[in-house]
Amino acid sequence: MTADRPKPSARVFCIANQKGGVGKTTTAINLAASLAMHGQRVLLVDLDPQGNATMGSGIDKNGAALNLYQVLIGEATVAQARLRSEAGGYDVLPSNRELSGAEIDLVGMDDREKQLKTALETVGDDYDFVLIDCPPTLSLLTLNGLAGAHGVIIPMQCEYFALEGLSDLVNTIKRVYRNLNPGLELIGLLRVMFDRRVTLQQQVSAQLESHFGDKVFKAIVPRNVRLAEAPSHGLPGVVYDKTSRGAKAYLAFGEELIRRVGGRVRRRAA
């Protein structure tokens, strides 16, 4: 190891699933905090006008002077708009409903799907991981996320219709791969809100493992009320109650992801 070897720039991952309410934002927030606790430098990009990832990180979405909207339309840089989540130990590129206007403003721009990618390139060296919390749509915003990412992490509930939705999403990823971003990879599927007492969930989980093999993360996030309570306190679940089963699962997931991408788990911050 030589000291002057260039630092690898951030790995950029979208947390995506076009199905609503499946646990994308909960995963984005808790993975960001978990990676930070494992010593990683993390930026969480809130690509959803709902602003849930912003609020759940303890940042007032309407109080931020600048947000992702200004970044996407070229009126601010990521360095100007990012804020620190003191609660989570990571940076946040905040959003609020203003971001829905970006859909319209982007349509007339050249390289309209590449605006986020271009913006993130300016801060790539500041982070080990950039996580993008996608909205529950396959909109121009989500395309900006997928076009700017190295990989996609798909949180999913082990229900019957989840598998159907999954094939739509995998097809979208393939289309983005062919047309916009040949570097895009499926990083893995994360089972969330899992209840092992439900036979159907066990069956779907087993089907996922047989279809997707190693692409299914070993960590499984249980349904856990502490994770659902945490956002109302402006805290990631892994900070709000780190002894809860949900927190332990996200801490294990962070470690698994670091190892999967060949990173090094560093000593956990106190």
Ligand code: ATP
């Ligand atoms: P949207 O599609 O609207 O962006 P989402 O996919 O981001 O939704 P979340 O907002 O993370 O989903 O979760 C939906 C709801 O489920 C929230 O109320 C959240 O607190 C709750 N939830 C998420 N994960 C868990 C879990 N493991 N255990 C219990 N509740 C959970």
Ligand code: MG
């Ligand atoms: Mg969400």
